Amino acid sequence: MIEYNGDPERIRWDDLSAFLAVARAKGLAAAARSAGLSAPTLGRRMRALERSLGRELFVRRTHGYDLTDAGLLLLRELESVSNQIERITTPPTKNALPLVKVSAGTWTELSLVRRLQDIVGNPPDVRLRFVSSEVVLSLSRREASIAIRNQRPNESGLARRKLGRNDFAVYATAQAPKSWIVPNVDTPSARWAKERVGQDFFQEASLPRLALDLALVGAGQIVLPTFIGDQEQRLERRSDVIAELSHNAWLVVHDDDRHLPEIRRVIDRICVLRP
Numbered sequence: 001m002i003e004y005n006g007d008p009e010r011i012r013w014d015d016l017s018a019f020l021a022v023a024r025a026k027g028l029a030a031a032a033r034s035a036g037l038s039a040p041t042l043g044r045r046m047r048a049l050e051r052s053l054g055r056e057l058f059v060r061r062t063h064g065y066d067l068t069d070a071g072l073l074l075l076r077e078l079e080s081v082s083n084q085i086e087r088i089t090t091p092p093t094k095n096a097l098p099l100v101k102v103s104a105g106t107w108t109e110l111s112l113v114r115r116l117q118d119i120v121g122n123p124p125d126v127r128l129r130f131v132s133s134e135v136v137l138s139l140s141r142r143e144a145s146i147a148i149r150n151q152r153p154n155e156s157g158l159a160r161r162k163l164g165r166n167d168f169a170v171y172a173t174a175q176a177p178k179s180w181i182v183p184n185v186d187t188p189s190a191r192w193a194k195e196r197v198g199q200d201f202f203q204e205a206s207l208p209r210l211a212l213d214l215a216l217v218g219a220g221q222i223v224l225p226t227f228i229g230d231q232e233q234r235l236e237r238r239s240d241v242i243a244e245l246s247h248n249a250w251l252v253v254h255d256d257d258r259h260l261p262e263i264r265r266v267i268d269r270i271c272v273l274r275p
Helices: 013-025 028-035 039-051 069-079 082-089 106-114 116-120 187-195 207-215 263-272
Strands: 058-061 064-067 100-106 126-132 147-148 158-166 168-172 180-183 203-205 222-225 247-255
Touching: 013 028, 013 039, 013 064, 013 069, 028 039, 064 069, 069 116, 100 106, 106 116, 106 126, 106 207, 106 263, 116 126, 116 263, 147 263, 158 263, 168 203, 180 187, 180 207, 180 222, 187 222, 203 207, 207 222
Parallel strands: 100 126, 100 147, 180 203
Antiparallel strands: 058 064, 147 247, 158 247, 168 222
């Protein structure tokens, strides 16, 4: 536990919340956007917090703010309770539904969006924020409430459940050329396609969803998970299942959050959709 050598009675949760924003963003400018404060105000708040605690929390550099050992210790302690405190201290909006942030790759998010009514309930009893990302977000930092990943997580403090097998194949419209459509992201399926393009002509898209749109208008062929490709009536399979891309999907949640009623409801509903 961190020891307070200054005046802890002057410390407020909004100061600690501002510290979390700066520590996570590693600088004032990026933290200002999430904290809703100006960078100079955040800088003054951090100096005041350091005086109240009686210790330095940051090493201020030209490229941003690095945490001292005391800052790292405070960050670890706050992350374990920040979600619960924010739930308690955030003023409720009249008739507001509880928010659950769901993180997954583009194709899984698209599949969930298409079954939105089944996840939020009828009438809705939860509000979802979809966080589409091809990189792994931190559940301990509450960047997401629930994550769906393509590998079994090994981090401590996480609960996990296998959802099922994801298979991939090549898809295109009936009259599409054999040229490739490749999303410019670092995923196993995108790497697999890029390795086979060679010197052949191909279309490239900055986002996977744009690559799917190109395939739907007949611009070429694309690698898709079968749970997406098989649902697109305009597309047909051009290959067998690509065995080297098949993997298990895992639903992951932080141990401290998995019994929250709104998160439990969303977990149960997703597991029904993805056996």
